[in-house]
Amino acid sequence: MASYVPPVADYRFLLEKVLGFEQAMSELGRDVDVDLAAAVLEEAGRLCADRLHPLNREGDEQGSRLVDGAVETPSGFAAAYRDFAAAGWPALSADPEHGGQGLPLIVQLWADEMMSATNLSFGLCPSLTRGACEALAAHADAELKARWLSPLVRGEWTGAMALTESAAGSDLSLLITRAEPCGDGSYRVSGSKIFISSGDHDYGGNIVHLVLARLADAPPGVKGISLFLVPKFLPDAAGDFCLRNAMSVGALEKKMGMHAQPTCLMNYDGATGWLIGQPHRGLAAMFTMMNTERLMCGVQGLGVAGGAYQQALAYASERRQGRSADGASAPVAIIEHADVRRMLLSIRSFVEGARALVGWCALQVDRARHHPDPAERARADHVAALLTPVIKAGFTDMGFESAVAAQQIFGGHGYIREWGMEQYVRDVRIAQIYEGTNGIQALDLVTRKLPLEAGTVVSSLFASLESELRAATGLYVADRTLAALGLLRGVTARVREAPAEIAGAVAADYLRLFALVLLGWMWSRMAACAASEPAFAAKLGVADFFARRMLSQTEGLAAGIAAAIEGGEMLAADAF
Missing domain, CATH: 1.10.540.10 (Acyl-CoA dehydrogenase/oxidase, N-terminal domain)
Structure with a gap:
């Protein structure tokens, strides 16, 4: 490797x-x-x-x-x-x-x-x-922060998120884990959770679980969920965290990939915990963590695509198979074959565009946290919220596709464990599933994020993109992205007006269309800058490839979305 x-x-x-x-x-x-x-x-x-x-x-x-x-x-x-x-x-x-x-x-x-x-x-x-x-x-309140936060920040302790139960996956309203007050400010938490990443390990230090559970007086549904801090170790009388809490690992999940990551079935048998925030408001608190993880999921798709690309490029540059297009008799490095270069460019154009967009979104998050103007903080926060499902779902879908393309470049060797490519494919597959499946992200985009601030968040973003793209005169990628933005604007209006059933049916295609336009915007920026940077001149060719080959997908996506909306009802569930 x-x-x-x-x-x-x-x-x-x-x-x-x-x-x-x-x-x-x-x-x-x-x-x-x-x-x-x-x-x-x-x-x-x-x-x-x-x-x-x-x-x-x-x-x-x-x-x-x-x-x-x-x-x-x-x-x-x-x-x-x-x-x-x-x-x-x-x-x-x-x-x-x-x-x-x-x-x-x-x-x-x-x-x-x-x-x-x-x-x-x-x-x-x-x-x-x-x-x-x-x-x-x-x-958390000041007491919880003082006791638990600093060791977690420093990495002396680690954290885990305990949401999912066997009968409550994406629908957290069905969870049944219970919490009972002990009378001293603590609670006893009882229940089982599955799919708990880093639920236990041997890295040392405490493991702090954030557990969703219900109090006895909780209303039904998601409005009755509270969030509790449940650590592996409790403090003794001297304040040393050495007393084992009443929680245990029931099993390790046997998974397609990420074998080194301990994904646990956790049992909480009256484990001691403390309430985070207000009773019955736990889901809102947990979403603070989940939104962080959703951005991270997109970064995982980007990272695996980038790692797989490096392996595929090295292999394609060395592996000699077949004859060149001009008919030369000696075998050539497979990078000489046009289809191999197509796959490499598909991956690279995603990786470098996604890297730029992740950076831009990160700057928006920092503006939301630190800008001196409250109005600007609110604006940046809304933009980051709008982009989060697009990055989570769009980048994990494209990251998986990139890993598969990189594996394909290796041919039969890509299917063999020795070369490591099949591990990329297996490992990154989960990123499309956890932290809210990509279908749920698409629904979140069309049902919750497009209506933010009465639709002004998305319309303002589109206007900003249009202004920047129109200023990038003479750049083919900017012209193509501007055309794709026009398609996105048109279907956005129709998706927002569509019945919920139809909006759900086109949400995944809409999210991909959105992601491609944003990547085209980043490529327009990069191409404009690379034109005066000889060391990055190759980006101009990659930008041209993205404009011609990747942005061409937007036409089919927009047409499919429009046709689905015009077609009306989906095939009924009982027809399958």
Whole structure:
């Protein structure tokens, strides 16, 4: 397997030329420049390439194991995590008030991209911990924050999200886990949860579960769900966290991929926990964590696509098979074959466009958190909310497709474990499913995000894109994206007016159309900047490919959406 090359030069190009990073930081009053951000990313890339990438295949083959009720992760994972935490990586973008380094989210998400490219199973644990920190920071009372938040921020402890039950998957209104008050401010939590990533492990320290459960007086449905902090270890009289809580691992899930990531069935047998936020308002608190994880899912799709691309490019450059188009007798490297270059360009055009869009969205999240103007904070928050389902679903779909295309370039070797490509395909598949399936993300986009602020959020974004694209005169990718934006605008109006059943039927196609337009916008920016940067001249050719081959999908998507809306009712469920 080829080594991993961190895309630090591309990050710097985006920071300096495409995303206006230093101006954005200046507006937020943050003393972070391109050199600092690039230096941190370079060091993160070195960690991923030298430490995490070599563990990836062995971790997949060994998998995590349940031994005498305790989880053992594959060789090298626990030591790598302890070194990772000791070096301060879990605290990268966290609030300094709680022990974080306070770096911009763009640095965090691009570091996450490299972790996903090199070891997806490893990267999930710190991602979940970060989401737990954000939920606690936003919703917990001062006492809970003081006791639990700082060790999580520093990575000395880790976090897990316990939502799903065997009869309550996407529909959390059906969950039955119960919580009873103990009279001292704590609660006893009883029930079972499935699919709990990093529910237990041997990394050391406490494992803090955020558990959705119902109080006895809870109203039915999602309005009766509360959120509880339930740790693996409780404090003793001296304040040392060494007392085992009444929770246990019932089993490890046997999965298609991500074998090194311990995905647990957790039993809570009257486990001690504490209420986070208000009673019966737990879902709103949990969504703080889930929205963080949904952006991370999109980054996982991007990261795996980027890692798979590097492997496929190295293989295609060396593997000699077949004759060239001009009929030369000697076998040529398969990169000489047009269809192989088509697959490579399809992956690359997604990866580099998605990397730019993730960076742009991260800057919006930071504006929502730190901008001095409340109106600007609200605007940026709405834009980030609009883009979250598009990035989660669009990038995980395209990331999986990219991994499959990279595997195809290897031919039969891509199907053999030895080359590592089948692991990319297996590992990234879950990203389309967890944190809300991609179908649910598409429904969220059309039913909740398009109507934000009476539709002004999406219309304002479209207007901004149109203005920028019209200013990019002479760029083919900008012209093609402008045309695709016109199609997106047209179907947006129709989707918003369509009956719920029909809107649901076209939601997935609509989300993909939306994602392609946003990627075209980023490619228009990159092409405009690359025209004056000789070192990045190849981006002009990739932008042209994206405009001709990838944006052509928007015409079929728009036509299909319009036809479905005109066609009316879907085939009834009882007709199957």
